Amino acid sequence: MMEEHPSDERWRQTHLGRLLGHAMRRFDSRVLQLMAASAQAPLALSNLAARDKVGAAHIHITRHLPLAGARLTELAQAAGLTKQSMGDLVDQCEAWGLVARSADPLDARARRIAFTPAGLDWLAAFQAAVTQAEAEFRAAVGAEVATVVALGLEAYAGDAPLE
Numbered sequence: 001m002m003e004e005h006p007s008d009e010r011w012r013q014t015h016l017g018r019l020l021g022h023a024m025r026r027f028d029s030r031v032l033q034l035m036a037a038s039a040q041a042p043l044a045l046s047n048l049a050a051r052d053k054v055g056a057a058h059i060h061i062t063r064h065l066p067l068a069g070a071r072l073t074e075l076a077q078a079a080g081l082t083k084q085s086m087g088d089l090v091d092q093c094e095a096w097g098l099v100a101r102s103a104d105p106l107d108a109r110a111r112r113i114a115f116t117p118a119g120l121d122w123l124a125a126f127q128a129a130v131t132q133a134e135a136e137f138r139a140a141v142g143a144e145v146a147t148v149v150a151l152g153l154e155a156y157a158g159d160a161p162l163e
Contacts, residue, residue: 027133028056034129041125042118045096060086061093062126069114071104098122 012018035041036050048054060079070078076086090113093099098119104110115123138146 025056027137028059030133030136031059031126031129032056034132035122035125038125038129040121040128042097042121045098045118045122046125048096057085057089058093059126061089061099062123065099065113065115067115069102069112071110071112075113093119 032049032054035054036046038046041049045054060081061075064078065075072087072090073083075090076083079086081089090099090101094101097116099113100116100119101111101113104112134146141149
């Protein structure tokens with residue numbers, strides 16, 4: 001006997017994964033919008049953000065590159081991207097002056113990626129934009145709900161298996 005399919009399809013629009021995805025895209029979009037208008041971000045980079053040339057993918061570098069720098073494989077793993085995809089992003093960010101590659105002092109065959117001075121300015125603008133976007137989120141949903149959401153997401157993300 002064939003199993004009946006659910007007739008109510010609302011769950012497809014409102015399940016947690018979909019809502020988290022929409023929320024993340026909205027948050028990242030707002031951060032990039034704020035960075036496009038930032039006097040703190042290097043002018044060339046804020047212009048790229050204003051013209052939608054900097055996207056959510058570029059935020060992976062901003063979120064995951066340690067201040068001390070990292071190898072491409074480490075950066076790709078931290079961001080959950082393939083080495084090739086991260087390499088393409090790094091190439092673009094290097095062309096924009098956001099990051100630079102240099103010899104790895106621990107392995108002559110490897111290269112380290114690190115923020116340039118302009119990249120550190122970009123990172124500071126990113127921090128300010130994230131802070132403002134989080135404040136806007138708190139204002140939109142209320143301080144109590146924002147706290148519960150943050151605690152819940154932190155707990156949930158902390159239980160994620162490491163890849």
